[in-house]
Amino acid sequence: MPPDSPDLSGAAEHFRALGITVKDGDVSAYGRDETMDLFAPPGLVVQPRSTPEVQEVLRLAAAESIPVTPRGGGTGKAGGCIPVAGGIVLSLERMDRIKDIDRVNRYAVVEPGVVLWTLHEECEKHGLLFPIDMSSGGSCLIGGNIACDAGGERAVKYGTTRAQVTGLEAVLIDGSVIRTGGKLAKNTAGYALHYLLVGSEGTLAVITEATLKLVPRPPHRATLLAAFASIERAALAALEVERSGAQPSAVEIIERAAAALAEEMLGNRLPHANAAALLLIEVEGFAEAATQEAAERVGELLLDAGADEVDLAPREKVWGVRHAVAEAIKRLPGYSAVDAVVPRSRTPDLIRKAHTIARRNGVEVVCFGHAGDGNIHVDFLRRDADDPHWNDAVKKAVREVLEATVALAGSITAEHGVGLLRKDDMPLQFDEPTLDAMRALKRAWDPQGLLNPGKWL
Amino acid sequence: MPPDSPDLSGAAEHFRALGITVKDGDVSAYGRDETMDLFAPPGLVVQPRSTPEVQEVLRLAAAESIPVTPRGGGTGKAGGCIPVAGGIVLSLERMDRIKDIDRVNRYAVVEPGVVLWTLHEECEKHGLLFPIDMSSGGSCLIGGNIACDAGGERAVKYGTTRAQVTGLEAVLIDGSVIRTGGKLAKNTAGYALHYLLVGSEGTLAVITEATLKLVPRPPHRATLLAAFASIERAALAALEVERSGAQPSAVEIIERAAAALAEEMLGNRLPHANAAALLLIEVEGFAEAATQEAAERVGELLLDAGADEVDLAPREKVWGVRHAVAEAIKRLPGYSAVDAVVPRSRTPDLIRKAHTIARRNGVEVVCFGHAGDGNIHVDFLRRDADDPHWNDAVKKAVREVLEATVALAGSITAEHGVGLLRKDDMPLQFDEPTLDAMRALKRAWDPQGLLNPGKWL
Numbered sequence: 017m018p019p020d021s022p023d024l025s026g027a028a029e030h031f032r033a034l035g036i037t038v039k040d041g042d043v044s045a046y047g048r049d050e051t052m053d054l055f056a057p058p059g060l061v062v063q064p065r066s067t068p069e070v071q072e073v074l075r076l077a078a079a080e081s082i083p084v085t086p087r088g089g090g091t092g093k094a095g096g097c098i099p100v101a102g103g104i105v106l107s108l109e110r111m112d113r114i115k116d117i118d119r120v121n122r123y124a125v126v127e128p129g130v131v132l133w134t135l136h137e138e139c140e141k142h143g144l145l146f147p148i149d150m151s152s153g154g155s156c157l158i159g160g161n162i163a164c165d166a167g168g169e170r171a172v173k174y175g176t177t178r179a180q181v182t183g184l185e186a187v188l189i190d191g192s193v194i195r196t197g198g199k200l201a202k203n204t205a206g207y208a209l210h211y212l213l214v215g216s217e218g219t220l221a222v223i224t225e226a227t228l229k230l231v232p233r234p235p236h237r238a239t240l241l242a243a244f245a246s247i248e249r250a251a252l253a254a255l256e257v258e259r260s261g262a263q264p265s266a267v268e269i270i271e272r273a274a275a276a277l278a279e280e281m282l283g284n285r286l287p288h289a290n291a292a293a294l295l296l297i298e299v300e301g302f303a304e305a306a307t308q309e310a311a312e313r314v315g316e317l318l319l320d321a322g323a324d325e326v327d328l329a330p331r332e333k334v335w336g337v338r339h340a341v342a343e344a345i346k347r348l349p350g351y352s353a354v355d356a357v358v359p360r361s362r363t364p365d366l367i368r369k370a371h372t373i374a375r376r377n378g379v380e381v382v383c384f385g386h387a388g389d390g391n392i393h394v395d396f397l398r399r400d401a402d403d404p405h406w407n408d409a410v411k412k413a414v415r416e417v418l419e420a421t422v423a424l425a426g427s428i429t430a431e432h433g434v435g436l437l438r439k440d441d442m443p444l445q446f447d448e449p450t451l452d453a454m455r456a457l458k459r460a461w462d463p464q465g466l467l468n469p470g471k472w473l
Numbered sequence: 474m475p476p477d478s479p480d481l482s483g484a485a486e487h488f489r490a491l492g493i494t495v496k497d498g499d500v501s502a503y504g505r506d507e508t509m510d511l512f513a514p515p516g517l518v519v520q521p522r523s524t525p526e527v528q529e530v531l532r533l534a535a536a537e538s539i540p541v542t543p544r545g546g547g548t549g550k551a552g553g554c555i556p557v558a559g560g561i562v563l564s565l566e567r568m569d570r571i572k573d574i575d576r577v578n579r580y581a582v583v584e585p586g587v588v589l590w591t592l593h594e595e596c597e598k599h600g601l602l603f604p605i606d607m608s609s610g611g612s613c614l615i616g617g618n619i620a621c622d623a624g625g626e627r628a629v630k631y632g633t634t635r636a637q638v639t640g641l642e643a644v645l646i647d648g649s650v651i652r653t654g655g656k657l658a659k660n661t662a663g664y665a666l667h668y669l670l671v672g673s674e675g676t677l678a679v680i681t682e683a684t685l686k687l688v689p690r691p692p693h694r695a696t697l698l699a700a701f702a703s704i705e706r707a708a709l710a711a712l713e714v715e716r717s718g719a720q721p722s723a724v725e726i727i728e729r730a731a732a733a734l735a736e737e738m739l740g741n742r743l744p745h746a747n748a749a750a751l752l753l754i755e756v757e758g759f760a761e762a763a764t765q766e767a768a769e770r771v772g773e774l775l776l777d778a779g780a781d782e783v784d785l786a787p788r789e790k791v792w793g794v795r796h797a798v799a800e801a802i803k804r805l806p807g808y809s810a811v812d813a814v815v816p817r818s819r820t821p822d823l824i825r826k827a828h829t830i831a832r833r834n835g836v837e838v839v840c841f842g843h844a845g846d847g848n849i850h851v852d853f854l855r856r857d858a859d860d861p862h863w864n865d866a867v868k869k870a871v872r873e874v875l876e877a878t879v880a881l882a883g884s885i886t887a888e889h890g891v892g893l894l895r896k897d898d899m900p901l902q903f904d905e906p907t908l909d910a911m912r913a914l915k916r917a918w919d920p921q922g923l924l925n926p927g928k929w930l
Contacts, residue, residue, distance in 0.1 A: 120716070120818040165661040176659050178668070179636065192906035199816040201846035202633050202887035204622040204672045205895070205902055206929070207911045211635070211668035215661045232718040259577070261689040261759050302718050306763075359656040361577040389658035430659035438662070445662055449649035453918065454664045460917035461910065472663070 024060040027076055027104070034072050037063040037110065046105045049092040050152070051437055052351060056098050058085070058105035065110045067185065067193060067224040073106055074222065075191035083469045084189070086218035088128065088160025091152040093353060094435030096164065096217045100470035106222060108159045114138050115225070122230040123182070123199040128159025128223050135228075145233040147174035151339040159223050165215035167431030169338075172258070172388035173265040174231065176431065177214060183227030184210035186220075189462045198227055212457070217433050218468040220461050234300035237265075238311035241329035242318045243291035247271050247383060248364040250293035253321035254387035255360055257297060262314050266298040267388025268338055269363075274382035274395070278340035281347065286337055288325060295323070295387065296334050341384055342393075350398030352410045356421040357430030360390040369420040370394045377413040378405065391430040418444055439472040481517040484533055484561070491529050494520040494567065503562045506549040507609070508894055509808060513555050515542070515562040522567045524642065524650060524681040530563055531679065532648035540926045541646070543675035545585065545617025548609040550810060551892030553621065553674045557927035563679060565616045571595050572682070579687040580639065580656040585616025585680050592685075602690040604631035604722075607888075608796040616680050622672035624888030626795075629715070629845035630722045631688065633888065634671060640684030641667035643677075646919045655684055669914070674890050675925040677918050691757035694722075695768035698786035699775045700748035704728050704840060705821040707750035710778035711844035712817055714754060719771050723755040724845025725795055726820075731839040731852070735797035738804065743794055745782060752780070752844065753791050798841055799850075807855030809867045813878040814887030817847040826877040827851045834870040835862065848887040875901055896929040 028038045039046070039061035046058045059082075064070045077084045083103030090097060099105050112129035119142045126135060132146075132153040139146050148161060150168030160166070162184075167176040174180070183197030186209075196209040213221055244250035247269070254267050271293050279285050288294060297314055301307035315326045345351045358366050367383045374381035374396065385393040394417050396410045418428050422444050429438055442451065458465070458473050465473075485495045496503070496518035503515045516539075521527045534541045540560030547554060556562050569586035576599045583592060589603075589610040596603050605618060607625030617623070619641075624633040631637070640654030643666075653666040670678055701707035704726070711724050728750050736742050745751060754771055758764035772783045802808045815823050824840045831838035831853065842850040851874050853867045875885050879901050886895055899908065915922070915930050922930075 118816070120712070121816045122716075123816070165659075165665075167659040167661075171659060175636070176661075178665070179632070188906075188910060192909070194907040194910045195904070196907060198882050198884070200814050200884055200887075201817065202622075202624040202628060202814050202843070202848050203884040204624075204633075204888055204890050205884045205886045206891065206899065206908070207669060207677075207914060208622075208635070208672050209907070209910060211671075212664060212914075214668075215665050220664075232716070234718070255577070259579075259689070261691070357657050357659050359575070359578045359580070360658065386659070391659050425655050427655070427657055427660040427662045429662045430657075431661055433661050434663065442663060447652070449645075450651040450653060450666070451663070452649070453645060453651045453666060456917040457664060457669075457914060460913040 027080065027082060028060055030076055031062055031073065036069045036072060039063060046087060046107065047099060049090045049095060049097050051093050051095040054095040054098050054436060056100045058099045059102045061105045061107055063107045063110045067187065070187045070222050070224055071191040071193065073104065074187055074189050077104055077466055078189050078191065078464065081464055081466065083466050085468050086222045088157035088163065089155045091156040092160065092164065092435060093432045094429065094437040096433045096435030096471065098436055100436065108157060111224065117142050118199060119144065121199050124228045124230055126158055126226055126228065128157060128226065130158045132156050132158055132161060139230055140233065143233050144230040146180065146228060146230055148177050148180060151342050158226065162214055162223055162226055163216065163218050164433040165431065167386065167389065167391060169266045169268055169386060172267050172386060173263055178211065180229045181210055181214050181226055182229055184213055184223055185225035186213055187222045187224055189467050217435065217471065219458060219471060219473055220467065234302055236304045236307040237298055237300045237331065238307055239329045239331045239334055240297045240311060240315055240326055241286065241334055242295040242297065242323040242326040243288035244293045244295065244323055247293035247367050249322045250295050251363040251367055251387055253318050253323055254295055256317055256321040257314055258360060258388045260317055262299060262310055264297050264314065264388065265300045266296065268296040269387035270294045270296065270338060270341065270384045271382045274341050274384040275337055277344035278337045281344040282336060282340050284333060284336060286334060287327065291324065296338055345395050345397065348397055348399060349401035350406060352396045352414050354394040354414055354417045355429045355432040356394055356417060356426055357389065357391040358421060358424040358426035362424040362426065363387055363390050363392060366392055366421060366424055370417050373413050373416045373420065377409045379409045379413050434472040436471060442472050481539065484537065484539060485517055487533055488519055488530065493526045493529060496520060503544060503564065504556060506547045506552060506554050508550050508552040511552040511555050511893060513557045515556045516559045518562045518564055520564045520567045524644065527644045527679050527681055528648040528650065530561065531644055531646050534561055534923055535646050535648065535921065538921055538923065540923050542925050543679045545614035545620065546612045548613040549617065549621065549892060550889040551886065551894040553890045553892030553928065555893055557893065565614060568681065574599050575656060576601065578656050581685045581687055583615055583683055583685060585614060585683065587615045589613050589615055589618060596687055597690065600690050601687040603637065603685060603687055605634050605637060608799050615683065619671055619680055619683055620673065620675050621890040622888065624843065624846065624848060626723045626725055626843060629724050629843060630720055635668065637686045638667055638671050638683055639686055641670055641680055642682035643670055644679045644681055646924050674892065674928065676915060676928060676930055677924065691759055693761045693764040694755055694757045694788065695764055696786045696788045696791055697754045697768060697772055697783055698743065698791055699752040699754065699780040699783040700745035701750045701752065701780055704750035704824050706779045707752050708821040708824055708844055710775050710780055711752055713774055713778040714771055715817060715845045717774055719756060719767055721754050721771065721845065722757045723753065725753040726844035727751045727753065727795060727798065727841045728839045731798050731841040732794055734801035735794045738801040739793060739797050741790060741793060743791060744784065748781065753795055802852050802854065805854055805856060806858035807863060809853045809871050811851040811871055811874045812886045812889040813851055813874060813883055814846065814848040815878060815881040815883035819881040819883065820844055820847050820849060823849055823878060823881055827874050830870050830873045830877065834866045836866050836870050891929040893928060899929050
């Protein structure tokens with residue numbers, strides 16, 4: 017890592033002379049994301065508007081060995097865009113054009129700075145759906161979604177961001193532009209560089225354009241809310257739904273205490289205040305009657321699987337609460353989040369273990385997330401800012417949950433990424449030869465280690 | 474590339490001493506695949522039975538700079554497993570265990586030497602489906618399917634092999650074993666090495682275990698056969714079906730002359746002998762009535778889109794003909810196949826251009842394949858072995874079809890791979906910076922260039 021705070025005024029001047037926007041004034045917002053307590057000051061924030069401008073930024077960075085941290089919407093939850101080595105923050109926010117919505121072939125071609133829900137709106141106009149969705153959709157950028165392989169609530173039916181990316185343009189640290197894939201359903205020419213870049217968290221290249229698969233937008237939806245006496249039972253019921261072949265477009269689990277936080281924040285209460293856990297299940301379809309029937313079948317299945325009650329629920333209200341959970345937790349005096357994923361059948365085990373670990377370490381925990389994928393957000397809550405015990409206890413608890421996740425054949429991050437937060441936990445999941453093989457790829461493209469330095473590599 | 478025919482008797486002795494099977498006798502079958510006219514003699518054929526045995530083979534190869542060509546079922550159509558540099562052919566055929574069919578989570582864990590249809594049978598016993606299928610399913614090996622990102626007829630609904638691979642174990646040329654992924658629906662920890670390995674055609678590592686996603690097996694199917702007066706019209710109708718949201722599990726197109734070859738070989742005639750082209754469409758479902766209804770809707774759609782006739786067809790018979798097309802073509806005095814893929818809406822253009830090019834060059838062409846994916850096999854046929862004109866003409870025609878494919882924003886190979894056959898055509902599709910970026914990855918893991926040498930890299 018280069019020395020602290022090198023003088024970047026020459027670089028700034030160089031960029032300005034080329035017409036590249038260098039952000040003036042207070043840039044401290046570019047030193048954080050949505051991860052608690054992480055901050056590092058950027059040396060310089062640039063906001064290129066085109067691929068050639070990104071090339072210029074990277075060329076100078078390579079020539080002068082300046083670290084570059086690519087940045088999307090700054091909504092990450094693992095510190096992946098924190099410029100820990102200083103240097104240049106390369107913000108993609110101004111590369112925000114939707115270049116093409118190809119209605120016939122059902123693809124979008126976008127720049128990385130498009131806000132996720134802006135893309136949704138544009139697709140909707142054409143009767144199409146970009147199936148990635150999540151709570152931060154109003155501010156996260158599609159480039160960041162790709163860099164982190166964002167998952168969210170619809171991945172249970174459509175797969176994660178990776179499954180939607182069929183082509184990328186990206187700039188390597190030496191300024192060269194690579195292009196692979198396209199609007200193609202099959203394609204096995206050469207290495208699938210775009211699949212390598214998805215989830216690489218800005219450490220290999222800067223994504224400047226993406227070709228994304230779209231699907232026909234099912235016009236009908238039915239949302240079910242099911243109440244359970246225990247969260248393990250809810251997790252088992254989720255498994256049954258997932259196995260039924262019903263192909264729900266969302267299978268979300270929310271522990272009561274997590275829902276309560278969101279309800280309080282919103283002043284909006286869901287039914288089943290006494291249930292230990294809720295399942296929120298959505299089915300969608302192209303015919304109204306068939307969608308209703310599918311919802312009824314899922315409802316019966318949930319009752320058979322141990323739900324105390326199942327209702328057709330008002331969509332906006334229940335998703336409002338679900339989407340507010342993370343924000344409500346963020347408003348507490350403190351929290352620490354594990355983005356665990358296990359083989360679906362192990363979700364009840366994971367949840368049980370999370371609670372045992374929390375109890376043993378004297379901290380509060382809530383579980384919620386994407387039960388249909390085995391992706392459970394295990395969030396430790398700090399209610400009392402003055403609790404001297406919390407920091408040490410939660411550190412231990414988080415590590416134990418990660419160990420339990422790996423012991424259940426899971427992964428330490430499902431959709432948030434490794435970033436800074438899970439950097440030291442990578443050897444839990446990967447042995448040295450595998451980590452070495454990853455590092456070899458990094459060195460091949462970025463021998464000076466300038467792209468998003470200081471992260472897990 | 475190392476010099477011809479080095480003495481490998483020392484290597485053979487070393488392997489035998491370690492208990493690794495070295496094939497005796499005539500090994501010339503290991504010097505070819507299903508690509509016409511390609512052959513190179515293997516120096517030594519080894520058939521390891523375990524990951525440690527693969528490690529031993531690669532360690533010695535690295536130490537003594539011996540080329541290693543990994544080999545699956547030898548059913549490739551691009552010469553990807555031809556040992557052009559001699560050395561060791563590493564056949565995975567004896568690593569043929571299905572280690573686990575996880576019924577609850579719906580994953581299979583397999584060794585690379587499992588025959589595709591053997592995996593199908595095993596999955597069927599559990600009410601599950603491994604959705605990759607193709608004409609060579611009775612002899613191709615799953616390791617080869619992964620190495621080439623095999624597509625086949627069901628990719629239109631389920632995606633290619635890539636979409637099914639959630640974890641891999643593989644051995645690098647230095648003998649180290651890497652492991653990524655698992656039975657996970659989401660997973661963004663570290664680089665997705667398994668996605669890089671899918672489609673890498675044995676040039677980066679030897680795959681020794683794969684975790685594969687399975688889906689619930691829809692018990693009901695309906696197969697439609699539609700007749701069209703022109704192949705372009707059939708291709709347009711395929712597009713309409715694909716856009717309808719009906720999610721057919723196959724949308725195959727067969728030009729009459731291609732079907733005729735298969736019919737003659739089988740002595741089994743499909744109806745509509747006067748049609749210029751046929752569409753074979755399959756829908757599947759979990760309820761019989763709904764499946765029939767879906768088939769009827771698709772049937773109406775096909776008639777609206779210009780089909781002259783549409784029938785519910787006997788499944789075995791029509792698939793029998795479809796699957797026999799490639800074999801029937803192979804029995805001709807000669808052929809040359811282009812595995813083109815374009816954005817779906819460009820399939821009619823591609824087919825039209827293929828015919829124009831064939832006419833202009835005085836060769837016969839038939840088009841068939843996976844219309845729902847935009848993946849058209851453009852096969853040039855040699856009826857007369859003594860035609861002196863054929864070789865030069867077909868070479869020119871093939872190149873022109875590849876150029877047309879790229880001009881239509883397509884890819885020079887959809888599912889067959891680059892291998893030897895498309896080696897010289899790669900610059901049509903990729904610029905130098907992109908090819909260089911691919912080569913840098915190759916060098917990072919295989920600095921001596923020993924794994925499957927002499928191919929497109």
